[in-house]
Amino acid sequence: MQHFDSVLKENRIFKPSDDFRQAANIGQLEDYQNLWEFADKDYLQYWADLARDLISWKKPFMTIFDDSNAPFYKWFPDGKLNVSYNCLDRHLPDKGNKTALIFESDFGQVSSFSYAQLHNRVCRFGNALRELGIGKGDRVVIYMPMLVEAVIAMQACARIGAVHSVVFGGFSAGALRDRIEDAGAKLVITANGGLRGGKIIPLKETVDEALDMGCPTVENVVVYYRLNIDTAWRNGRDLWWHELSKHQPEFCEPEWMNSEDPLFILYTSGSTGKPKGIVHSSAGYLLGAINTFRNVFDNKPNDVYWCTADVGWITGHSYVCYGPLANGATQVIYEGVPSYPDPGRIWRIIQRHKINVFYTSPTLIRSLTRVGDWIPNKYDLSSLRLLGSVGEPINPSAWMWLYEVIGKERCPIVDTWWQTETGSIMLSPLPGINSMKPGSCALPLPGIMADVVDETGQRISGQSGGLLVIKRPFPSMLRTIWNDDKRYQATYFPAELGGKYYVAGDSAHRDEDGYFWILGRTDDVLNVSGHRLGTMEIESALVANPQVAEAAVVGRPDEIKGEAVVAFVVLNTALPEGQEARDLAEQLKQWVSKEIGKIARPEDIRFAENLPKTRSGKIMRRLLRSIAKNEVITQDVSTLENPQIIGQLQRQVL
Ligand code: WT7
Numbered sequence: 001m002q003h004f005d006s007v008l009k010e011n012r013i014f015k016p017s018d019d020f021r022q023a024a025n026i027g028q029l030e031d032y033q034n035l036w037e038f039a040d041k042d043y044l045q046y047w048a049d050l051a052r053d054l055i056s057w058k059k060p061f062m063t064i065f066d067d068s069n070a071p072f073y074k075w076f077p078d079g080k081l082n083v084s085y086n087c088l089d090r091h092l093p094d095k096g097n098k099t100a101l102i103f104e105s106d107f108g109q110v111s112s113f114s115y116a117q118l119h120n121r122v123c124r125f126g127n128a129l130r131e132l133g134i135g136k137g138d139r140v141v142i143y144m145p146m147l148v149e150a151v152i153a154m155q156a157c158a159r160i161g162a163v164h165s166v167v168f169g170g171f172s173a174g175a176l177r178d179r180i181e182d183a184g185a186k187l188v189i190t191a192n193g194g195l196r197g198g199k200i201i202p203l204k205e206t207v208d209e210a211l212d213m214g215c216p217t218v219e220n221v222v223v224y225y226r227l228n229i230d231t232a233w234r235n236g237r238d239l240w241w242h243e244l245s246k247h248q249p250e251f252c253e254p255e256w257m258n259s260e261d262p263l264f265i266l267y268t269s270g271s272t273g274k275p276k277g278i279v280h281s282s283a284g285y286l287l288g289a290i291n292t293f294r295n296v297f298d299n300k301p302n303d304v305y306w307c308t309a310d311v312g313w314i315t316g317h318s319y320v321c322y323g324p325l326a327n328g329a330t331q332v333i334y335e336g337v338p339s340y341p342d343p344g345r346i347w348r349i350i351q352r353h354k355i356n357v358f359y360t361s362p363t364l365i366r367s368l369t370r371v372g373d374w375i376p377n378k379y380d381l382s383s384l385r386l387l388g389s390v391g392e393p394i395n396p397s398a399w400m401w402l403y404e405v406i407g408k409e410r411c412p413i414v415d416t417w418w419q420t421e422t423g424s425i426m427l428s429p430l431p432g433i434n435s436m437k438p439g440s441c442a443l444p445l446p447g448i449m450a451d452v453v454d455e456t457g458q459r460i461s462g463q464s465g466g467l468l469v470i471k472r473p474f475p476s477m478l479r480t481i482w483n484d485d486k487r488y489q490a491t492y493f494p495a496e497l498g499g500k501y502y503v504a505g506d507s508a509h510r511d512e513d514g515y516f517w518i519l520g521r522t523d524d525v526l527n528v529s530g531h532r533l534g535t536m537e538i539e540s541a542l543v544a545n546p547q548v549a550e551a552a553v554v555g556r557p558d559e560i561k562g563e564a565v566v567a568f569v570v571l572n573t574a575l576p577e578g579q580e581a582r583d584l585a586e587q588l589k590q591w592v593s594k595e596i597g598k599i600a601r602p603e604d605i606r607f608a609e610n611l612p613k614t615r616s617g618k619i620m621r622r623l624l625r626s627i628a629k630n631e632v633i634t635q636d637v638s639t640l641e642n643p644q645i646i647g648q649l650q651r652q653v654l
Pocket of ligand 1: 268314315389390391392393394415416417418419420421441504505506518520521527530531532
């Protein structure tokens with residue numbers, strides 16, 4: 001692995017500055033150490049104290065934890081609360097006029113919403129949803145651009161107890177249909193279009209297409225009017241957001257939920273072709289989001305915070321929609337593309353809104369380092385005080401660039417490791433407390449019992465890598481896979497490791513200071529620009545094309561995206577050559593974009609008469625990964641049934 005080599009050589013250490021240390025939310029070093037010890041010794045009490053401090057309960061819980069049906073754990077099961085109440089209502093007495101959201105549109109228009117205004121919008125929209133007959137437990141799919149309304153829709157669902165499932169606006173009609181059907185959604189919320197980089201994204205059209213392919217459970221589509229464009233309409237099914245909300249009362253009584261009632265489902269890729277609907281709870285999830293936002297991002301009352309993630313991903317759930325609002329923070333939401341209309345856009349946004357805390361992804365950082373330091377250097381970035389990274393390992397060189405050029409060696413960087421499944425940050429340096437090593441996501445947060453073990457569950461230390469596990473359940477963890485309890489148990493609590501450890505699906509190693517270095521996935525999941533893509537998902541999409549007989553997909557290290565998709569394809573017809581091969585490769589790339597979404601589009605497609613298989617019929621993926629990198633093949637191919645096809649697989653379509 002590309003990152004593996006680079007991190008093993010890394011030995012720089014950066015200490016937190018005194019200023020930061022003195023004011024850190026988590027407290028001083030002793031407080032942190034005490035917290036760690038407390039969490040270790042009195043694990044349940046540690047979480048119970050936090051849950052009582054950080055959440056406003058309608059009915060306090062008496063039971064902290066229930067593991068009688070492990071690994072289907074329950075946290076604070078007899079408590080009642082409402083997540084939207086915790087994000088909005090409780091701030092109204094003293095922070096009603098504080099800015100909650102600052103929205104900057106694709107073309108640079110800015111609007112802002114106070115907590116009171118946001119509350120008003122969420123209440124009215126919540127009432128509108130209730131009028132449509134949506135209530136507790138109903139599933140609502142949200143397919144929206146990055147707008148304030150996406151957050152309002154999520155909050156409104158949370159308010160009335162509906163389970164939202166946000167589908168990233170870049171997914172195709174087919175992928176959207178699969179998710180709507182799996183969730184059994186009654187309602188879809190969308191916009192008549194989105195704007196990205198000056199281009200119109202026809203989201204409503206994609207919804208129409210998805211619903212034409214199936215989705216019998218969907219009764220209505222609510223459409224936010226974003227753009228002055230013609231919008232195809234189905235009378236009786238489609239409803240305008242503004243018309244529904246106009247006459248709604250300004251207060252919407254929250255639905256008081258049990259701690260364990262699901263808050264949302266979010267689909268993510270796994271090692272089979274079918275995406276997993278990750279189910280998160282109300283109380284445990286909220287606790288994770290509040291606690292980590294407060295401590296990892298060290299949120300201060302006057303901070304302006306900006307996370308570049310889309311609400312279609314878990315980062316946008318925990319660190320745009322829920323964590324910042326539950327903490328009463330001020331944040332920026334940006335509609336568009338980071339490099340539009342020029343590569344200075346990101347830095348202009350930071351300068352314009354005087355951003356203090358900036359949370360982004362390695363892929364974005366890598367794309368920005370390319371264009372040269374003179375671009376960020378043109379802008380006043382002195383408001384920044386903390387930087388964060390998430391989604392994939394950050395290469396030490398990108399880390400150093402962020403630290404020196406953007407943070408001017410003043411701002412700590414929190415390299416946060418977590419997953420859709422964990423709901424909130426698990427590993428990260430705590431700013432002001434832990435020293436930072438470029439490329440390492442440092443240490444588990446207090447209360448997170450992470451470790452690295454071998455295939456039998458034995459602890460591994462030193463240079464060798466192993467499986468990243470979390471040894472005790474924690475409140476913000478997923479509760480199950482929607483409609484698939486068996487897959488939940490088999491994937492995350494495999495029997496080989498005793499069935500008790502949460503297995504993340506990543507490999508990692510810990511250094512002599514106990515710092516974690518993430519090496520990559522252990523399953524067939526790729527990380528393209530910080531987005532998880534199952535190789536099987538892409539393979540099934542390819543094989544669904546009538547011209548394709550067989551396909552194998554692997555990742556290839558990519559300087560900007562982290563990994564790029566390479567597909568090896570066997571056709572139903574003769575091996576194509578020249579122009580024919582080029583046309584077919586292009587057709588298949590478009591096919592995958594259409595089947596799944598642009599993010600899954602293969603960068604390289606190679607044709608062969610067969611795939612490299614062992615005598616038992618297993619595809620040799622390791623060999624394909626070498627071929628994809630254009631490496632000289634040194635590995636043993638004697639078990640290969642058909643060694644002559646290597647030459648074909650090596651041939652790129654140029
Ligand atoms: C996978 C989870 C959690 C939000 C974004 C992605 C990789 C995530 C890091 C990091 C190294 C990381 C892991 C993980 N990953 N953060 N700081 N360092 N790797 O969420 O789509 O559920 O993907 O992203 O491989 O398993 P996700």
